[in-house]
Every structure is written in structure tokens, then in C-alpha cells.
Amino acid sequence: MLLLFMSCRRDVALERALTLAGDNRQELEYVLQHYKDDSLKLAAARFLIENMSYHFYEEEFYALPSGERYRPRLTDFPTEEAGKAHLDSLARAGCMAERHRYRDIRTLDGAFLVRNIDLAFEAWRKPWAKQVPFSVFCQYILPYRISHEYPSGLRKEMMDKFTPLLDSAGVSTPLEACSLLNARLGTLMKYKKNSLPFYPTIEETYAWGGARCEGLCDLGLFVMRAVGIPVAMDKTLWTRIDWGHNWGAVWQDGRFHCFAPREQLPGEYLPVLNGRGYLRPGKVYRSHFGLCSVPSGEESADDGYAIWLKSPLLEDVSPEYLERPVDVRVATDRIREFAYTSGQVYLCVYNYYRWEPVAMGCRTDTVCLFRQVGGDNIFIVADSPSVGQLRFLTAPFHVDAHGHIRKFIPRMDRTRAFMFPKRKRLLKRPHTLHYWDVESASFSPLEYNSTADSTQSYTDIPENALLWFTVPDRIVNQRVFYLENDSVITMNLIR
Structure with missing residues (x-):
């Protein structure tokens, strides 16, 4: 049978x-x-x-004015x-x-x-x-x-x-x-x-x-x-x-x-x-060439958000690579404010100027769960209330190697000063420090106190904020970070 x-x-x-x-x-x-x-x-x-x-x-090709197709070699x-x-x-x-x-x-x-x-x-x-x-x-x-x-x-x-x-x-x-x-x-x-x-x-x-x-x-x-x-x-x-x-x-x-x-x-x-x-x-x-999961929307609930992670040809093999993967459990911050909520949620990382999903998970009431994730990283959780859009359900947070969560919710009533080095090859370009504003769900700029040839100083940086120090040029690896005591903590260091 x-x-x-x-x-x-x-x-x-x-x-x-x-x-x-x-x-x-x-x-x-x-x-x-x-x-x-x-x-x-x-x-x-x-x-x-x-x-x-x-x-x-x-x-892919260039359409010539004559109507011909041309692909340079x-x-x-x-x-x-x-x-x-x-x-x-x-x-x-x-x-x-x-x-x-x-x-x-x-x-x-x-x-x-x-x-x-x-x-x-x-x-x-x-x-x-x-x-x-x-x-x-x-x-x-x-x-x-x-x-x-x-x-x-x-x-x-x-x-x-x-x-x-x-x-x-x-x-x-x-x-x-x-x-x-x-x-x-x-x-x-x-x-x-x-x-x-x-x-x-x-x-x-x-x-x-x-x-x-x-x-x-x-x-x-x-x-x-x-x-x-x-x-x-x-x-x-x-x-x-x-x-x-x-x-x-x-x-x-x-x-x-x-x-x-x-x-x-x-x-x-x-x-x-x-x-x-x-x-x-x-x-x-x-x-894989052949299916290894049920295609999204065929036999399972799907919110319609288009992302490569939903390909039925992909297999999550993270445990083969991660020495100590952790399960990320994080509570939402704003879920009860939204008229529409989905049980399908996305773990996102800040990558080349925007938050990009790196994993899919599920939400039960106010808790989002993502399995087998590499720790010591900064993430944010989102869902998709309408096709093509991400909506952030949490503040950005750091997951340590044991799965412990630290959320970056700025303390606007408590600020600190810090001097940042400018990028060496871009010293003449204007630099801007941003912090993640959880209310607007976006990076907001901060006014600098003073600027020099190779540094820029700030006095009103909110405590416990996720920060981003950038130049206007769209360049690679303008990474997010946070301040810990007198140090800049980024995730791209050897740790």
C-alpha cells in the first residue's frame, strides 16, 4: 500500500x-x-x-536602438x-x-x-x-x-x-x-x-x-x-x-x-x-535541485513576503557549520499595537544599508523563536503585514554565545560622550552618527559636538543605543555597533 x-x-x-x-x-x-x-x-x-x-x-542583454540584442563579452x-x-x-x-x-x-x-x-x-x-x-x-x-x-x-x-x-x-x-x-x-x-x-x-x-x-x-x-x-x-x-x-x-x-x-x-x-x-x-x-521542503503557499500558511529563504530547494545546514548554535527566543515589543500580526517571522541582520532576513521562525503570542542560529550577533525581528514589506516587531538586540538577549532600547534621558575615528580613506567626507529609534523604527542622525581632521566627537549619545557611523557614500561594511564602557563593540572582530 x-x-x-x-x-x-x-x-x-x-x-x-x-x-x-x-x-x-x-x-x-x-x-x-x-x-x-x-x-x-x-x-x-x-x-x-x-x-x-x-x-x-x-x-540579460542591452537593447540597442536598432532593436538588436547585445551582450558585451x-x-x-x-x-x-x-x-x-x-x-x-x-x-x-x-x-x-x-x-x-x-x-x-x-x-x-x-x-x-x-x-x-x-x-x-x-x-x-x-x-x-x-x-x-x-x-x-x-x-x-x-x-x-x-x-x-x-x-x-x-x-x-x-x-x-x-x-x-x-x-x-x-x-x-x-x-x-x-x-x-x-x-x-x-x-x-x-x-x-x-x-x-x-x-x-x-x-x-x-x-x-x-x-x-x-x-x-x-x-x-x-x-x-x-x-x-x-x-x-x-x-x-x-x-x-x-x-x-x-x-x-x-x-x-x-x-x-x-x-x-x-x-x-x-x-x-x-x-x-x-x-x-x-x-x-x-x-x-x-x-538542492530537488525539493527538500513543501513550497510556501502550497500546503502551509504563508504571508506572501518574497524572500530567497522560502525556496523549497533550500535546506538549513547551520548545525554542520556552527560550533555552538543557539535557539533565539525573543519577546516582541510592539505586537499588541498592530491590527494584523502573522505567526511567520523573520530574523534580520543589518547588511549593506538595510535589514535583511537571514532566518525564518515562528511567533506564538508575543514570543518569536528561531532555531539553530549563530550567537554573538546583532539582529532584529520582523513580520510582513503586506506583500513586499517588513515591519519590525522588536528593538534590535544582541544574542550572545549562550542565547541571552540584550535589546538596544535607547535611554534618551541618559546620554554619554564619545569620539569616533573617521574612515582613513574618507577623512574629507562628512560623517554622521545615527542611533536606532525604536519608535520610528529607523536610524536617526545625531548632531556632532566637534569635528577634526581624523575624528568626530559627540556628547549626546543615548545610552543603550544601537549606533551606525556612516559617510554619505554607499560603501561596504559600514557596520552597526554599540558602546560598552569606553569601547566600540562591532560583530566583525575576531572573538
Whole structure:
């Protein structure tokens, strides 16, 4: 009976995917028909098709006045400055950047999928891959994409180029293969900034020999899957510095081992994350090709707020990375004032000029709960009363390594003086000190008492306030902090 039930669920998932394919349905049915006499490849094809509706890519280009589409090639610009100059010339000519999103289920053709499946099975026969279970193969070797990059046709080329390296070395496990190949990738690509406002394709990163962390991760993991190494992409939104980061994790014997594509080998990257205080993550998520949770809104209550954390392809793997994760329990400050409240709440960190959700939790009455979080961080809790908006339910607070909460509710009746150093390379720019006003739920500026060449002094700083000392320029890592005795306490220090 259980097998019959599971079979029915799989049939429902497949038919749902085929229905969503619309005019592309015949391409997917071609794939299923192609493998009708090969039960294992048919199962692999079904896995891809059933999960394709959750994947997408964007076609990005400049629309020329003539109506043509133009995408600059990274290899045409030797420096970032040269690329910026070219983009400026396009803007002056009236060229506009456009993005068109496409769902895999509606656009990928059957020949592309068949070629990908056959190549994946060929790689699966290699000594380092042949002990990988079918379920692991489907998630971490079979997929044709890593994240949301434009679908690549380089799988065969990458397989032919890098498989001989592993064959000649006689590697026999995914870990050995990953370590050897990652060391080779370090000689072929490096971290590079480019001026194009587009997400890089696999082809572009490979031809240019570099990208930012997302592009490097996409290419590095794509190459590893092409040769039969089971790898996943792990990601975080930084809590102690701005922006976020992606890296790799290789599967072996039921466990994942993290590494940084082209940089740290398996076993080397985790000490880097835990050893450098500013890199210590607050949460870590693993991206899968197939579902690992119920999609938001399908079988669970959802407030409609759009956030990457709600992807049903993400798995919370924070315990694999955090030495002593804590459960954050924090009482709301203003919940009874609001006409609408949701049980779905977000743990947010101040990242590049705004509060960004880093974890999802639940609210019961006035208590919000978030599981398995990295301590010694500053957060704020929000819900979303209307689509696209966050509303703050608490004052900002610090969570220590044991889960204890300290809320930053300014004492306007008690103030103190402090002298702040200006940013060294921005001494001539005006600096402003802000404190978080819990009533307006925003940062409010404070008047300085005096300013000098390299310092700025204040005398009316509210006690127990979360502070932010900034310049008008939008620059990275203008971090929030608080004052403790005579020290500035920020979360990006090694602690």
C-alpha cells in the first residue's frame, strides 16, 4: 500500500510538471519516451522534469536602438575600468539593460536534457563516483545547473578536459577527486570583479578565467558534476560583514565536506569560517535541485513576503557549520499595537544599508523563536503585514554565545560622550552618527559636538543605543555597533 501511495504521488508530481510546461510539454515527453526501456535513466529523467518548475534563468542583454540584442563579452575588456567606459558609452547611446526571466520547464528542449542525462550516467561509472547512491547522484551529479545561471552546453567539454586528470591520478573517492580537481581549478580561474550588470554564464566565467564568488562557485561545481563528483552549493548572508557568499560541499559516505572552489580544499574551509570572526556565519543553507521542503503557499500558511529563504530547494545546514548554535527566543515589543500580526517571522541582520532576513521562525503570542542560529550577533525581528514589506516587531538586540538577549532600547534621558575615528580613506567626507529609534523604527542622525581632521566627537549619545557611523557614500561594511564602557563593540572582530 505504501509503495502504491508513493507511486501515485510521483505520478501526480510528473503530471503537474508536464502541465506547467505548456507548449514545451512535447519536449519533455520526448525525453520520457526516449528512456522508456531504461528504467534507471527514466527515473533520472522524471526527477529532473518533476523539479524543473522550481528553476529559472534570466536572459540579460542591452537593447540597442536598432532593436538588436547585445551582450558585451568580458574577454573584450582587459580592465574593470575599460568595461565601465564601454557601459557608459552604451548608456549615452540610449541602450538599456533588459532582463527576461524564463522557467526551465517551459524552455529547455528534449535534446539538451537527453545529452545531459547520458553524460551524467557516463561520469557516474567512474571509480570515484560508482559507489554514489542513485538518490545522491540525482541531486548532486545529474543536474544541469548549479543555481540560476543560464543553462550551459559545456558539460561534455568539461568532462573531456578534466576526467583524464582524475583517471591518471587513480583517485577512488569523491573527496580525493574534489581535492585534486579543486587544486587544478585554482590555476585556471580567480576572483575578478567585472563591470557588467549581468549574472555570468558558465561560458563567460570559463573564457574570462574568473568571476565573483557566485560565478566561481557555479563554474567550479559545474565542472565537478561533469566529471562525476557529487557536490552542492552552500550559501549564507553574512551577519558580520556586508553581502553574502556561496561555496561548495562534496558528498562522501553520507556526509558533506565544505570547500571553496579554486581556494580551500575539503577540510580546510570550515576552519577558515570559524577562525575568522568576521566570516563566522549566522545561518547556512544548502541548495538542492530537488525539493527538500513543501513550497510556501502550497500546503502551509504563508504571508506572501518574497524572500530567497522560502525556496523549497533550500535546506538549513547551520548545525554542520556552527560550533555552538543557539535557539533565539525573543519577546516582541510592539505586537499588541498592530491590527494584523502573522505567526511567520523573520530574523534580520543589518547588511549593506538595510535589514535583511537571514532566518525564518515562528511567533506564538508575543514570543518569536528561531532555531539553530549563530550567537554573538546583532539582529532584529520582523513580520510582513503586506506583500513586499517588513515591519519590525522588536528593538534590535544582541544574542550572545549562550542565547541571552540584550535589546538596544535607547535611554534618551541618559546620554554619554564619545569620539569616533573617521574612515582613513574618507577623512574629507562628512560623517554622521545615527542611533536606532525604536519608535520610528529607523536610524536617526545625531548632531556632532566637534569635528577634526581624523575624528568626530559627540556628547549626546543615548545610552543603550544601537549606533551606525556612516559617510554619505554607499560603501561596504559600514557596520552597526554599540558602546560598552569606553569601547566600540562591532560583530566583525575576531572573538
